Amino acid sequence: MELKDLLGGKGANLAEMMSVLQLPVPHGFTITTDACRAYMHGGWPKALDDEMSRQVASLEKKMGRKLGDADDPLLVSVRSGAKFSMPGMMDTVLNLGLNDKSVEGLARSTGNDRFAYDSYRRFISMYGRIVLGLDGEVFEHELEKAKTNANVQNDAEIPAEVLKQLCQVYKSAIAQQTGKPFPQDPAKQLRGAVEAVFRSWNGPRAIAYRVREKISHELGTAVNVQAMVFGNRDDNSGTGVGFTRNAATGDAKPYGDFLVNAQGEDVVAGIRNTEDLNALKRKFPVIHAELLGIFARLERHYKDMCDTEFTIEQGKLWMLQTRVGKRTGAAALKMAVDMVSPTGTGRSAWKISKNEAIMRVAADHLDQVLHPQFAKKIPALTKGLAASPGAAVGQVFFTADDAALAAVKGLDVILVRSETSPEDVHGMMIAKGILTSRGGLVSHAAVVARGWGTPAIVGADAVKIDGASFSVGDVVVREGDWLSLDGTTGEVMLGQLTLTASKPPKEFNTILEWSDVVRKGKLAVRANADTDEDARKARELGAEGIGLCRTEHMFLAADRLPVVRRMILASTPEEEYAAFEELRTVQKKDFAAILKEMSGLPVTVRLLDPPLHEFLPRIDELEIEKATKGLSKEDEDLLRAAHVWAEVNPMLGTRGVRLGVVKPGLYAMQVRALMEAADEVSSKGYEPIVEIMIPLTVTREELALARSWVEAVLSDINSRPVPKAKKGQKVVKRPKISIGTMIETPRAALRADELAEYADFFSFGTNDLTQMTFGFSRDDVESRLMPAYLEAGLLKRNPFETIDQNGVGELVFLAAQRGRKVKRSLKLGVCGEHGGDPESIDMFYRAGLNYVSCSPYRVPIARLSAAQAVIGTAKTETK
């Protein structure tokens, strides 16, 4: 167990700052995550009261003051601090220890009535809101009334006397609403505040944040109790936040915000305009120098950019917290690369290794710099929660039906709803972007949009929807108006902003090149690509082959569909053969284009997988037409075929190799087209590397049969003369063709030993494997159930985004072991969407896979994640 596990990030860092770095940190103590977990399982732990008393006594001794003292009281802050930073998600109580007596002591000891009562009224309202669960509105309202009565604009201008009255009003409000007086005993106050922090761990905001950030709900939070220092004491005091480097750009220059005579919440609330570090230098030159010195020590210690909170109390600098700072994608890349060169000089110089640099960059960072962005932004109309990243531009529609209709007409749609439900899915599916006025980060809209990669902003509560228009303040947006959404920041902008393709910074390639070195020979990255265009993009982005080339898209193109239908409708072998031949010609062209693009790299072609009814018209549409207008002979035939091929559960129906069994000749046709394409591009001097993949096998016998079809065609092709390359080009030889299968049913995973007898490679189809292992039809549950399941904690992750390590993952490990036991040389890969997910990639590496394959745009992320998996596993192994 690490220190962070027990003390939380904040507590651990405070301990380090104080004991290792010897920075000026106010004394305090930390209540461990153990206590929080005990609380979650069985209520307030009895032993905690005694332990807290002991700690408070010790703190009082160190500070020479006592909590609640009527002369010179000790005040403390109570803050949450989880292992992983969850900014703004949990609760904080400041100025704890004030009561009707100690507030006077504070006034006397500081000689500042106004300060004392300002602190007290802040404490009462914070305590009321956070510990007692009252609506903050009541305190806000009284504050505004007081300001009006006192005829002042600013909180800081309210006279002491008015603040004193305000404290009374606040206390009455609490007594009235809770039926109990505001607690005067500081020990009771402390216990209440600690419990509130514990509780806040399971608050809806915190849960939603953890779901999104994939943090375990089991961890619990630590609680930091720290002696208060006051930036609002006088004009020789102040408070601020500081970054050791620029968190937005990555520039190696400290950066910060600062307010004179203020407490931390004022900086965050944005009520007064903050000043920058230059102003600090002008106003507090000595402290500015001290702070920069601390920044340097922090960076040297953590070997990373830190963000800090500091307070100046009557000319003395206190560090309230520090942590490795969050940063933008561009900044993360720049800092990681920069820090590989030494920072500082001489003995105090420090740097990180290339491996450390790789570990510093998160997949989300790459994602950010890869998404298209707005060429130029304009001030936001309003802001919501950034639920699904990316920029979207389109015309506004308010119902899923209208949106779907508009999309059919070719319009770019932004779907605006108060919230979404499974009824809206057809509209969400075609939307360029989604905006909702209600709901959080695991609302239906958020989960579904992220699943599809559609930019989305949710919970934009300033948006008031009224039929076919919405308003934000005075601005009214009507159906058809243009709107631009930045799903990465949550900004909603009026009008049709221009999108630019992303231009990743130069450090992007540096990190990826370093990553490639690390993972070379250990975990390759391929792409899923069905067209030459996708293949080109994949190669550009660093793919080392195609792990999944689906052939169904070649069947669905408008000019092929009639031929495919003729094949399905064929009533004689001759008709069927004629259709096969037509398809062979067009498939050959498609294959040739892809093989040309991928010359010299492997291309795994999956033989036809989807059920045949996907190529037929919809039954209900034809039935309605039949009932209303009557059908042509051709449509009658199609309707009959649609009925024959209709399936109750297509996911579990006549797909994959089963199609091969019921339509003998289909797979042979595809293999012939593919091998003829290979010959053709060979003769032009390209180097096609073909791998043939049989989908959905569940028994050894199926695979043996399908393999025999493929081998029959291969042996026929091999009996032809080898095509000659053009003059001056290297001699072409037909290479041995790998034949493999997908592992996408639980049975295939369990019987991998048998399948390995007839397979040169396995490719895990983790999408279907997840569907069948859970019994989750993605089409059905992802929109209906997943949001509810994630919010209720019934699932910790969406298993379609991140592989379910305990269930589906066990099948992957097991299949890899059983397969390799029979055939050591068995090549293993994954071509489900999990192939582009960092955490899943880590597991695939540990399971011994040779490659991952993902969509072309995820290739850079997969390259990085693969390297991280290699580094992370090596670390664990040497531990």
Add this chain to the structure above:
Amino acid sequence: MELKDLLGGKGANLAEMMSVLQLPVPHGFTITTDACRAYMHGGWPKALDDEMSRQVASLEKKMGRKLGDADDPLLVSVRSGAKFSMPGMMDTVLNLGLNDKSVEGLARSTGNDRFAYDSYRRFISMYGRIVLGLDGEVFEHELEKAKTNANVQNDAEIPAEVLKQLCQVYKSAIAQQTGKPFPQDPAKQLRGAVEAVFRSWNGPRAIAYRVREKISHELGTAVNVQAMVFGNRDDNSGTGVGFTRNAATGDAKPYGDFLVNAQGEDVVAGIRNTEDLNALKRKFPVIHAELLGIFARLERHYKDMCDTEFTIEQGKLWMLQTRVGKRTGAAALKMAVDMVSPTGTGRSAWKISKNEAIMRVAADHLDQVLHPQFAKKIPALTKGLAASPGAAVGQVFFTADDAALAAVKGLDVILVRSETSPEDVHGMMIAKGILTSRGGLVSHAAVVARGWGTPAIVGADAVKIDGASFSVGDVVVREGDWLSLDGTTGEVMLGQLTLTASKPPKEFNTILEWSDVVRKGKLAVRANADTDEDARKARELGAEGIGLCRTEHMFLAADRLPVVRRMILASTPEEEYAAFEELRTVQKKDFAAILKEMSGLPVTVRLLDPPLHEFLPRIDELEIEKATKGLSKEDEDLLRAAHVWAEVNPMLGTRGVRLGVVKPGLYAMQVRALMEAADEVSSKGYEPIVEIMIPLTVTREELALARSWVEAVLSDINSRPVPKAKKGQKVVKRPKISIGTMIETPRAALRADELAEYADFFSFGTNDLTQMTFGFSRDDVESRLMPAYLEAGLLKRNPFETIDQNGVGELVFLAAQRGRKVKRSLKLGVCGEHGGDPESIDMFYRAGLNYVSCSPYRVPIARLSAAQAVIGTAKTETK
């Protein structure tokens, strides 16, 4: 390896008859199954030629004659003999060794020209058909022509000269059709015949038989080469088949058929009328006595009823083969019980143990005596293959559409098709019986009908279908005519025969009582029952509880459906609650009726499982009505709801506990209804034992949540006073209620350890587990793919009938282990249809399950199979 594995059943028995029992068996040798397996994998084994030469030489020495000898030739028979008897499924060649020279030697040595040439023409035609693959028609045709020319009726009357000519004609026909002369070299003849027997192992008839009888395709057959003896030598010769007891009734009296001056094929072919053993006694009193003595020795040796083939050659008795005989269900029961009492007297008396008696009865035997039967049969119109057992009576329809329509009108339908395809499934589903004129035992019709338990006869090739009528010879049967099918025998009978409920013989109960003793405390048998009627039947048939009471049927009744729909359509919590309350009242009544029937026995109630759209009207029907006539407000609402709840793959959709999550309150309502029902029947003096089962859980969190709903209701119910039973009845106490879950997804099986934390019992839902493990939607693949898969050997069994031991079975074992590791007391059961399948029951017992649950009518079979599993496992363990 047993002797039978290597020599086949026939070979092993011949060896035993000769060496152990010292019966008069013609000399010979057996080519092992090893050789056949080698042949199947790599063609004719080289070493086999030498080995055969050696064996032939040894046989020639023993017999003092040589194959092909021109003076006194040795002739041999070549017969298949697999480990498990496959009567009539593989090939036999008799009289081998005859050629143009040896036939004359035979004539001379026997002094019987006619006999020699009759044997030769039989050999040539058999060899032509079986070894050379010619159509038998050509030989039949020439035989008929010869009879006409010779002006005789009977084969036996054809003069020698004509037979001699016939041999020439036969040989010319062979030379013409194969391009090669009929082989004269006996060694070549022998090799050809042996190879033909090897090949016949993979003939379509044999494969189909093995699929049905669940015999492995891998075993291969042995080949028995035996010196010929001739029952057709003269009138002091003959041939017959004999049973040591009556195979139809089980009576302990020998029984047989016999023909003077004939070869075995004549007995089977039914050309001449056979005589019985009394005739044998009259004509060959000494031989009759010898035969009865042999029967007694055989029974004592095999401790079972044997069937034998014997031949008398010039007054000497030869035993050609023996095997433990096939028998009817009634006979099997009677013999098993009879043999527990001693047969014979003194030192030669023998008997079997009760355990052996139990092992002697097969599930199919019980099935036979349980099926309804015809009160009185009439001569069959024609006969086909008995594809699915049982008697069916109905009116004939020729298309699936017509059949479905007739069934809607309330008619009993017999569907008659030349063959069936997935297009016919809606008609097959409602048919009482199915008759096809084409197809074999694994044809579409056969597989689908067996899956549903619908009586079926297939391949009745005398049936000529012509539009809306069929004819058999001169008899014409028209649409709407009555027809009666006996699926157990393959008999098709005209008219509406009377069905009687089966009346099992008294031995039925004896065997089951013995079985119950054996399995007591080891493997219990429950039934799946959803109504009080089913429950009553189950109890009558010996069920020890209900393992699965589905609650969806309670929702589908005509008077409940509108309420269920109101629940689904509810737009406010109040509306929903009102619907829940209505449902609670009716469910309570249903539960009370079932609990009353099962008083004192456990009843496992599964909370609602099917997706909600199953309770809504079909979308396409409403859409058509909307397009043509318009919809009422109510139907509009239903249509909208149907769209909302529609699912792409309902099997993997919002079912089971997922429903509980999206419709909170639903499960609580059901539990409340159930517990109130329990209280009600308690107060009437019954003893309800309730177990509550949560369907389709995949995560621990789901089960914990669902369990908390159930426990909340239980604790509410428990806070009420315990209902008082009537006076004089024992005091009723509310017992602790078990709460468990189904294991029906691969993930639930894998994470059984986690689920066990919140479950008191697991019930394996092996139907769904099979669907998800294979990725087989039963609705889709069982009719479309299964026949093709079984026939092609892609699957050895239909995994929905017999559990897939290697895939699904591994998950069952694994879940049982993991669950019990966490909770030793975890009760385990199975409620899929496999719970009534003998082979599956054996696996469930080995996996450590406490009970199996099956449909009420399968309960007797499950009781027997459970005992057999216990006995069989104990045997294996002591080996």
